[in-house]
Amino acid sequence: MLDTMQGRAVVVDTARSPHVLLRPLPLDAVSLADDFWEPRRRINRRDTLPSQYRYLEETGRLDNFRRASGKIGGEYQGIYFNDSDVYKWLEAAAWALAEEVDTGLQRMVDAAIIEVEDAQRPDGYLNTYFTFERAAERWADFDLHEMYCAGHLFQAAVAHFRATGSKRLLDVAVRFADHICDTFGGEEGQRQAVDGHEEIEMALVELFRVSGERRYLVQAQYFVDARGHGLLGRPYGEHDPSYSQDHEPLREQSEVVGHAVRAMYFYSGAADVYAETGDSELLWALGRLWENMTTRRVYVSGGLGSRYEGEAFGKNFELPNERAYTETCAAIGSVMWNWRMLALEGEARYADLIEHTLYNAVLPGVSLDGQRYFYQNPLADDGSHRRQPWFGCACCPPNVARLLASLPGYFYSASEDAVWVHLYAEGRATVELGGGTNARLRQHTRYPWDGRVDVEVQSEGEFAVMLRVPGWCEEGASVEVNGEAVDARVSPGTYVEIRRIWSPGDTISMDLPMPVRRVECHPYVAENEGRVALMRGPLLYCVEQTDTPGVDLRDLMLESAEPKTRVEPDLLGGVVVLEAEVRAAAPDDGWRNRLYRNVRSRGEKTPAADAKIKAIPYFAWASREPGAMRVWLKSG
Ligand SMILES: [Zn+2]
Numbered sequence: 261m262l263d264t265m266q267g268r269a270v271v272v273d274t275a276r277s278p279h280v281l282l283r284p285l286p287l288d289a290v291s292l293a294d295d296f297w298e299p300r301r302r303i304n305r306r307d308t309l310p311s312q313y314r315y316l317e318e319t320g321r322l323d324n325f326r327r328a329s330g331k332i333g334g335e336y337q338g339i340y341f342n343d344s345d346v347y348k349w350l351e352a353a354a355w356a357l358a359e360e361v362d363t364g365l366q367r368m369v370d371a372a373i374i375e376v377e378d379a380q381r382p383d384g385y386l387n388t389y390f391t392f393e394r395a396a397e398r399w400a401d402f403d404l405h406e407m408y409c410a411g412h413l414f415q416a417a418v419a420h421f422r423a424t425g426s427k428r429l430l431d432v433a434v435r436f437a438d439h440i441c442d443t444f445g446g447e448e449g450q451r452q453a454v455d456g457h458e459e460i461e462m463a464l465v466e467l468f469r470v471s472g473e474r475r476y477l478v479q480a481q482y483f484v485d486a487r488g489h490g491l492l493g494r495p496y497g498e499h500d501p502s503y504s505q506d507h508e509p510l511r512e513q514s515e516v517v518g519h520a521v522r523a524m525y526f527y528s529g530a531a532d533v534y535a536e537t538g539d540s541e542l543l544w545a546l547g548r549l550w551e552n553m554t555t556r557r558v559y560v561s562g563g564l565g566s567r568y569e570g571e572a573f574g575k576n577f578e579l580p581n582e583r584a585y586t587e588t589c590a591a592i593g594s595v596m597w598n599w600r601m602l603a604l605e606g607e608a609r610y611a612d613l614i615e616h617t618l619y620n621a622v623l624p625g626v627s628l629d630g631q632r633y634f635y636q637n638p639l640a641d642d643g644s645h646r647r648q649p650w651f652g653c654a655c656c657p658p659n660v661a662r663l664l665a666s667l668p669g670y671f672y673s674a675s676e677d678a679v680w681v682h683l684y685a686e687g688r689a690t691v692e693l694g695g696g697t698n699a700r701l702r703q704h705t706r707y708p709w710d711g712r713v714d715v716e717v718q719s720e721g722e723f724a725v726m727l728r729v730p731g732w733c734e735e736g737a738s739v740e741v742n743g744e745a746v747d748a749r750v751s752p753g754t755y756v757e758i759r760r761i762w763s764p765g766d767t768i769s770m771d772l773p774m775p776v777r778r779v780e781c782h783p784y785v786a787e788n789e790g791r792v793a794l795m796r797g798p799l800l801y802c803v804e805q806t807d808t809p810g811v812d813l814r815d816l817m818l819e820s821a822e823p824k825t826r827v828e829p830d831l832l833g834g835v836v837v838l839e840a841e842v843r844a845a846a847p848d849d850g851w852r853n854r855l856y857r858n859v860r861s862r863g864e865k866t867p868a869a870d871a872k873i874k875a876i877p878y879f880a881w882a883s884r885e886p887g888a889m890r891v892w893l894k895s896g
Pocket of ligand 1: 587588589590635654655656657659
């Protein structure tokens with residue numbers, strides 16, 4: 261094992277990757293003590309993970325492993341890729357164990373690992389769906405997620421090793437990875453294939469990083485480049501090859517298409533390959549795809565995927581609100597891809613999107629009590645879409661759990677002589693820099709409710725602190741050190757660099773004004789024309805029927821209203837709400853039950869009445885009694 265981080269839980273270990281700018285921090289180097297993320301992470305550890313384990317048992321997901329090892333009889337239970345839920349849960353639990361001793365959780369992890377170990381075939385193969393009656397069907401249909409499940413096993417094993425130092429799960433992963441490397445590739449005697457659902461690419465790169473075994477990196481490269489050459493044929497459900505990003509080689513792609521989760525995992529894997537190889541064509545392709553996604557195909561929430569059909573991206577500007585698909589996993593995949601891009605390029609735009617996506621596209625996917633989940637995250641609803649305790653296809657719940665469990669790993673990075681601060685929350689970090697310098701920082705802030713961030717340096721030495729000035733803060737951001745303005749450039753969407761010889765107690769104060777912002781959408785998104793969304797700081801807001809009784813939310817008109825903020829400590833776990841006096845079009849407005857009518861003369865005003873709105877952060881919607889919700893409101 262080459263892993264210098266053994267026993268140190270690094271989420272994506274680019275510490276020795278030759279083509280990255282930023283190195284990650286292990287989870288134990290960062291502690292959060294804030295009122296926003298840390299309570300959610302505590303719920304994740306104490307409630308979410310145990311309850312998800314119960315679902316793994318109750319729904320037969322663990323029994324599938326026991327059946328495969330011959331411990332019990334009966335039929336395979338559930339969908340063919342259900343093994344991946346066990347692996348993703350194991351990964352989440354491993355990150356949680358990296359931070360906190362929890363004997364109960366440890367017992368669940370150990371029990372699950374025994375079942376996984378025992379189910380492995382002598383040749384290294386491991387997939388509980390393809391055992392006994394289906395053993396002969398292995399590696400026959402590449403849309404049955406065998407490599408996808410393998411990838412999640414590898415990620416869980418890497419996390420478990422880094423978190424605990426135990427090689428038990430890693431040994432299982434290595435045996436399976438060797439089997440896959442022996443079986444598939446472009447060499448003589450190997451089979452050419454790619455999986456319908458990307459995932460194994462980034463997992464193999466991490467397996468290479470943890471083991472030093474180069475064949476896993478070569479295999480990841482092969483899978484990245486083999487896609488787009490028709491190996492999959494007609495994918496699952498007769499979708500177009502673009503469903504699996506298999507329509508053309510990645511190096512030629514310039515539009516994000518197909519199944520959004522697959523796309524995000526694919527680009528993450530390609531970014532990981534670039535980090536190790538420096539193959540610049542991959543980076544150029546990823547840059548084109550990122551540009552297309554962020555300027556044409558992302559929701560104002562950061563959510564991805566416009567179509568239920570194929571869980572897919574739509575065309576440019578195709579972003580329906582009520583029928584938004586925006587799978588929680590796609591948002592998580594976006595965080596994963598952007599994290600890798602950030603490590604490669606050190607550009608604040610990636611961290612901006614990570615922050616935006618975390619608050620507004622990942623977090624809506626889980627209830628405030630950590631026990632219910634959204635699969636789809638629409639931006640308008642009639643009150644019928646509610647979070648569910650589990651799904652037959654349960655990809656999202658353990659995906660949320662693994663991201664929350666590993667979240668501190670996304671707050672900071674290090675370069676040779678600089679600490680990079682990407683995200684803001686009360687807490688501490690210890691950052692190992694070159695030359696033996698240990699930079700200790702403490703953040704004091706009430707972010708995301710307040711834009712004041714004090715970063716106290718608690719150690720000595722010369723290094724730079726790179727603070728992200730969020731792109732949303734278009735005006736008025738300022739940075740001072742010990743009360744004096746810095747002469748560095750403070751511009752939104754960049755990192756402000758503060759380099760000096762630090763003494764303990766030196767404090768950087770960043771002020772990010774948080775006025776309520778009216779956001780409009782490019783006019784080519786027809787549904788949002790003449791509408792605005794409300795944002796404050798990094799948070800997207802929405803209105804819910806329960807706060808606006810007696811008025812159809814579709815009739816609301818913001819006009820010139822200037823929303824005021826109010827702190828509501830007892831609402832939805834404690835939020836800042838936006839209140840405004842607005843107008844509401846008269847419900848009938850002369851339509852007399854018609855769907856169409858001749859346009860009326862100019863100057864004839866729509867009859868309207870006074871109304872009040874109270875907008876809440878979008879992440880907390882659907883947490884009270886069912887009712888309509890809207891993000892985009894008519895502006896006039
Ligand atoms: Zn999902």
